[in-house]
Amino acid sequence: xxxxxxxxxxxxxxxxxxxxxxxEIGVVIIENGQITARYQSLMNSGAWVPPFxxxxxxxxxxxxxxxxxxxxxxxxxxxxxxxxxMLAHNASxxxxxxxxxxxxxxxxxxxxxxxxLLLSRRLLPGAPSHKLGxxxxxxxxxxxxxxxxxxxxxxxxxxxxxHLCRVLREQYGxxxxxHDFLRLLQGMPAAKVRALLAAAS
Numbered sequence: 266x267x268x269x270x271x272x273x274x275x276x277x278x279x280x281x282x283x284x285x286x287x288x289e290i291g292v293v294i295i296e297n298g299q300i301t302a303r304y305q306s307l308m309n310s311g312a313w314v315p316p317f318x319x320x321x322x323x324x325x326x327x328x329x330x331x332x333x334x335x336x337x338x339x340x341x342x343x344x345x346x347x348x349x350x351m352l353a354h355n356a357s358x359x360x361x362x363x364x365x366x367x368x369x370x371x372x373x374x375x376x377x378x379x380x381x382l383l384l385s386r387r388l389l390p391g392a393p394s395h396k397l398g399x400x401x402x403x404x405x406x407x408x409x410x411x412x413x414x415x416x417x418x419x420x421x422x423x424x425x426x427x428h429l430c431r432v433l434r435e436q437y438g439x440x441x442x443x444h445d446f447l448r449l450l451q452g453m454p455a456a457k458v459r460a461l462l463a464a465a466s
Contacts, residue, residue, distance in 0.1 A: 268296040269379070269444055270349040271426060273418040274362045275322045277312045281365035286312035287335065288324050290342055291415030293423045294349065298430070300423055304345045305416035307332035322413045339366045348375050350444035354397045354422040356380035379444055381426050383451035387458045388432050397421050404428050437462040 272292045278285030287308055294302040307324065309332040319325050332338075353359035356378040364374055385395050392403050398412045398421065406424040410417035429447075433439040439446075439462065453461050 266295070266297055266430065266442055267444070268294050268301070268349045269426070270294055270346045270351045271381075271419050271423040272346075272351060272353050272359055272363065273415045273422060274359050275324055275413065275415050276362055277314050277318055279358075281361055284312075285362075286310040287362050287366050288312070288314060288318075288322070288329060289415040290338065291417070291419035292342060292346060293416070293419045295423050295427060298427060300420065302345075303416065303420075304342055305419075306338045306342070308335040308338040309333065310335035323411065324414075335366060336370045339370050339372070343367060343370075343372055350376045350379070352379040352381060352422070352426060352444070352447070354381045354418070354425070356382070377444070377448060379447040380451050381422050381429065384429050384447060385425065387450060387453065387455055388429050390455070397425065400425055433462070 270292055272290065274287045275289040276285050276287050287310065289307045290305070292304040293300050307329060309329045314324060314326050314329065357380070360378045367373055382395055385392065385400055389400070389404070392400055394400065394403070397418060401421050401424065404425070406421070406428055409420035409424070412418060430442045433442050450458065450461065
């Protein structure tokens with residue numbers, strides 16, 4: 266499998282359109298069935314962290330005062346990722362923040378996102394929940410640390426993605442899995458997934 270950059274943001278709210286900003290980013294690169302590189306940083310945008318977000322993530326306003334500026338972090342992580350295709354769990358959320366934070370430094374995304382949430386709904390229909398932590402426990406994947414911290418969640422999403430690739434190989438006989446195929450699969454109606462996989466194997 267060619268490299269995929271799996272990312273996760275912690276933020277002050279749900280949407281950049283509502284003036285929410287990123288507080289932390291974690292990225293792991295997966296390639297050939299394993300994690301090969303990691304990036305993590307808190308990021309100080311000057312935004313205020315509401316108490317319920319601090320309780321959820323453990324990221325406080327005091328911690329962010331000593332963090333590197335958001336612009337510095339985004340330049341560094343954009344260089345780290347380069348043009349590698351991207352993936353996140355509930356990718357619509359992370360894509361919005363990636364695009365917004367890049368826009369603030371005059372850069373733009375050059376690659377597409379895949380979504381492990383959409384993929385898990387199609388490939389793991391028997392899972393009792395498709396929340397990231399619940400899926401990882403159900404599939405008995407490695408414990409990567411505290412949930413709602415960016416690197417731990419990025420590693421969970423990476424391990425889940427590698428598990429989904431194993432499912433495609435072992436249950437459906439898909440010999441090669443790439444980012445384009447994952448994006449095709451996630452966009453298919455669930456009822457048509459088996460036909461797609463049978464034709465693609």
